[in-house]
Amino acid sequence: MNWVIVIWSMVAATCLTLAGVHGFVWIRQRQALANLMFCLTATSTAGMAACELWMMSSETTDSYGRALQWFNFTLWMMTISVVGFVHFYQGSGRDWLALLVCFLRTIAVILNFSLHPNVYYSSIDSLRHITFLRQTVTVADGTPNPLMLIGQLSLLLLAVYLVDATFRSYHRGHKKRALSVGTSIVFFVLALSLQTMLVFWDIVDAPIVSSLFFLGIVVAMGIELSNDMVRAAQLAIDLQTREYELSRERELTDAIFQSAPGMLYLHSQDGRIVRWNAQHEKITGYQSDETQELYVKDLFRKEDIPKLEQAWQLAFETGAHEVELDLIPKNGQPIRYFFTAVRVEINKNAHLVGIGIDISGQHALAIEASKQREEVAHLARIASMSELSSSLAHELNQPLSIILSNAQAAQRLMASESPDIHEVREILDDIVSADIRAADVIKRLRSILRRGEPILEPVAPSDLFSNALTLVKADLEGGNILVTRRHSVRLPLIHADRIPVEQVLVNLIKNAIDAMSENAPRERQLSLTCMPDGSSLRFSIRDNGCGFPNGIEKIFEAFHTTKVNGLGLGLTICQNIIQAHGGRLWAEANKTHGATFHFNLPCQSFIS
Amino acid sequence: MKHNHPVFLVDDEPALLKALTRLLKTEGYQPKTFTSALDFLKLPRSNEPACLILDVSMPEMTGLELQQHLLAEDSALAIIFISGNSDIPMSVRAIKAGAVDFLTKPVKDSELLEAISSGLKKAVELRDARNERQELRNRISVLTPRELEVYLLVVTGLPNKVIANQLGIGEQTIKVHRSRAMIKMGAQSLAELVLIAERLGLVGSKK
Numbered sequence: 088m089n090w091v092i093v094i095w096s097m098v099a100a101t102c103l104t105l106a107g108v109h110g111f112v113w114i115r116q117r118q119a120l121a122n123l124m125f126c127l128t129a130t131s132t133a134g135m136a137a138c139e140l141w142m143m144s145s146e147t148t149d150s151y152g153r154a155l156q157w158f159n160f161t162l163w164m165m166t167i168s169v170v171g172f173v174h175f176y177q178g179s180g181r182d183w184l185a186l187l188v189c190f191l192r193t194i195a196v197i198l199n200f201s202l203h204p205n206v207y208y209s210s211i212d213s214l215r216h217i218t219f220l221r222q223t224v225t226v227a228d229g230t231p232n233p234l235m236l237i238g239q240l241s242l243l244l245l246a247v248y249l250v251d252a253t254f255r256s257y258h259r260g261h262k263k264r265a266l267s268v269g270t271s272i273v274f275f276v277l278a279l280s281l282q283t284m285l286v287f288w289d290i291v292d293a294p295i296v297s298s299l300f301f302l303g304i305v306v307a308m309g310i311e312l313s314n315d316m317v318r319a320a321q322l323a324i325d326l327q328t329r330e331y332e333l334s335r336e337r338e339l340t341d342a343i344f345q346s347a348p349g350m351l352y353l354h355s356q357d358g359r360i361v362r363w364n365a366q367h368e369k370i371t372g373y374q375s376d377e378t379q380e381l382y383v384k385d386l387f388r389k390e391d392i393p394k395l396e397q398a399w400q401l402a403f404e405t406g407a408h409e410v411e412l413d414l415i416p417k418n419g420q421p422i423r424y425f426f427t428a429v430r431v432e433i434n435k436n437a438h439l440v441g442i443g444i445d446i447s448g449q450h451a452l453a454i455e456a457s458k459q460r461e462e463v464a465h466l467a468r469i470a471s472m473s474e475l476s477s478s479l480a481h482e483l484n485q486p487l488s489i490i491l492s493n494a495q496a497a498q499r500l501m502a503s504e505s506p507d508i509h510e511v512r513e514i515l516d517d518i519v520s521a522d523i524r525a526a527d528v529i530k531r532l533r534s535i536l537r538r539g540e541p542i543l544e545p546v547a548p549s550d551l552f553s554n555a556l557t558l559v560k561a562d563l564e565g566g567n568i569l570v571t572r573r574h575s576v577r578l579p580l581i582h583a584d585r586i587p588v589e590q591v592l593v594n595l596i597k598n599a600i601d602a603m604s605e606n607a608p609r610e611r612q613l614s615l616t617c618m619p620d621g622s623s624l625r626f627s628i629r630d631n632g633c634g635f636p637n638g639i640e641k642i643f644e645a646f647h648t649t650k651v652n653g654l655g656l657g658l659t660i661c662q663n664i665i666q667a668h669g670g671r672l673w674a675e676a677n678k679t680h681g682a683t684f685h686f687n688l689p690c691q692s693f694i695s
Numbered sequence: 696m697k698h699n700h701p702v703f704l705v706d707d708e709p710a711l712l713k714a715l716t717r718l719l720k721t722e723g724y725q726p727k728t729f730t731s732a733l734d735f736l737k738l739p740r741s742n743e744p745a746c747l748i749l750d751v752s753m754p755e756m757t758g759l760e761l762q763q764h765l766l767a768e769d770s771a772l773a774i775i776f777i778s779g780n781s782d783i784p785m786s787v788r789a790i791k792a793g794a795v796d797f798l799t800k801p802v803k804d805s806e807l808l809e810a811i812s813s814g815l816k817k818a819v820e821l822r823d824a825r826n827e828r829q830e831l832r833n834r835i836s837v838l839t840p841r842e843l844e845v846y847l848l849v850v851t852g853l854p855n856k857v858i859a860n861q862l863g864i865g866e867q868t869i870k871v872h873r874s875r876a877m878i879k880m881g882a883q884s885l886a887e888l889v890l891i892a893e894r895l896g897l898v899g900s901k902k
Contacts, residue, residue: 485708491801492802493717496714496721497717517714
């Protein structure tokens with residue numbers, strides 16, 4: 088059996104098969120350039136095997152020379168494709184080295200075809216037959232051409248390039264791949280270079296068997312590529328599983344989204360509704376395609392938008408916020424809603440996710456409750472007034488009765504013929520003491536009404552604001568007032584009689600609300616501030632209402648009022664309360680619109 | 696003095712009692728004063744017509760409570776209320792329970808004196824009515840059971856025949872019982888007999 092033909096044919100067949108497979112891969116996937124390069128490497132290896140067979144069976148020097156010429160061509164193709172493979176597959180080689188290798192190899196192939204017989208020999212003098220693998224094969228004797236050093240230099244540089252690429256790839260973490268592909272290629276390139284040099288420089292008497300070495304390279308590359316294919320297949324399976332899981336996850340979140348009892352929404356920072364649930368559509372009356380076009384503010388009254396924007400901003404700033412607003416659905420019938428918003432990052436953009444709950448029931452109840460509270464307070468006031476007046480009547484009636492009866496008895500005595508002067512004197516004494524008693528009653532009553540010294544206790548300023556705002560909640564909502572509170576968190580405690588001071592705040596806030604009743608609903612702004620002012624705290628209540636139409640001078644006088652139903656006692660009482668605390672209450676007109684009332688109360692630390 | 700009937704003053708305010716006493720003395724009354732309702736209740740009852748001037752609001756027992764106590768006794772006492780803070784329901788209650796008048800403090804002398812004199816007049820009437828009732832009760836107590844039975848049926852307006860049937864005795868016997876009852880009751884006619892029965896509350900007045 089001719090082993091040479093068998094082996095070389097097998098090499099060629101193997102390489103062509105691999106080339107075919109990877110060529111097909113490249114045709115299907117044009118970006119898989121590594122596969123293309125591998126295809127070229129394998130093809131040129133097959134060509135090289137053919138050329139070698141050709142050489143080994145040549146009978147003339149001419150034929151041998153041509154075979155060697157084509158051998159060199161396959162080597163060129165091989166070198167270029169190996170460099171390409173490393174470049175595309177590992178991507179770690181130095182580009183200039185790659186270009187240099189290709190450049191030298193290209194020069195070699197050009198010289199090869201322009202010189203006769205080829206780049207390896209200046210002349211092929213004779214052919215010899217030697218025994219190789221128990222077969223007689225042809226080898227040539229001739230003068231080696233020194234120019235072939237260019238090609239061999241290129242081979243050496245290729246080895247350097249490969250070592251370098253392997254080394255760098257190894258350091259980049261692709262250890263296994265670098266070692267398996269790189270080292271095998273380097274090994275075979277070095278072995279091949281050595282063998283060819285030994286043959287051409289007539290040091291060893293053997294035919295050229297480069298294709299065998301290249302087969303090694305091809306096999307190493309092929310194994311690595313097929314590993315890649317296995318990995319790709321595994322990845323594809325993983326991807327499918329993950330996609331399935333993702334779709335399950337998505338179905339789950341969708342189900343949660345849709346099954347939520349209230350509105351669910353995701354708002355983008357530009358005020359669009361990004362995602363929403365079925366309830367959202369049902370409640371607002373806007374269908375899916377309409378909701379896509381909506382801005383969040385389209386769901387609210389114009390006058391509520393400042394409140395919405397304030398809540399919105401707070402949610403983005405603090406991460407979460409809640410607000411109560413009237414939702415205006417498509418049919419225009421407002422419904423009271425409680426909205427939550429939590430900031431979430433989606434694709435690095437801030438969004439707000441939240442729910443809306445219908446609280447129209449609770450809201451109506453709350454308004455009703457607050458109305459009832461006020462009524463009860465009013466009734467209690469009336470009751471205490473009537474109680475006071477009835478006990479006053481009783482207390483005064485007694486002495487008045489005594490006086491009247493005594494006086495009338497005296498009149499009758501005096502009308503008689505001989506009046507008992509002694510008796511009359513006693514009567515007059517009794518009248519005087521009854522009169523003194525009546526005066527005492529009045530004095531006592533006055534002291535009750537005036538209310539003595541305030542009962543001071545430590546109070547947090549923010550609590551005063553909170554309590555006062557709770558008491559006027561219904562008025563604020565009814566009046567569509569936008570309230571802003573500004574005070575530092577770490578304010579000192581003040582020394583105050585809580586309830587009357589809260590009453591002062593309530594009075595001043597109610598005054599502010601009344602003053603803004605003529606404003607457009609969007610322009611009713613109440614601002615409450617509290618800040619340190621020397622050794623006391625200054626509370627300021629600022630509105631943008633009508634200010635002081637009758638001038639600021641008389642506002643603190645009793646019975647001065649600008650209100651149709653007012654008594655004109657509110658501010659006087661407020662001033663008395665603040666003065667009883669050692670503070671001061673004053674007012675100023677704002678530069679633009681409205682009024683600001685200030686009062687200061689001494690801090691606790693100052694007092695104690 | 697010209698007024699023999701006693702006048703009582705009950706008020707928790709001694710100075711007022713003193714003043715009212717002075718006032719009443721100018722009219723010849725000799726009022727007895729009490730500073731509490733309980734003190735007044737301790738006084739032994741007499742059948743004499745009298746007038747009670749009673750303050751409404753007092754500690755321990757109010758004037759209205761005292762009135763309820765006195766109602767239980769069949770006394771000839773005319774009550775005049777005086778009150779510092781009267782309201783309409785309170786005065787209606789007092790008048791319905793038989794008070795003569797309801798005056799508001801401070802009380803004018805003329806109003807008070809008028810109320811007292813009319814109160815005493817009413818007390819006398821009460822006393823007379825009570826005495827008469829007593830007298831009639833005495834008379835009725837001497838009727839035999841059968842005479843009383845017949846009497847009670849007669850004053851309802853039933854003819855003798857029907858009464859005889861009802862009681863299962865002869866009409867003649869009924870006539871005898873009837874004439875005896877008339878004699879014992881001191882009545883001259885059937886009409887008088889009916890009137891007495893009415894006074895004693897034996898027959899309801901026709902609706």
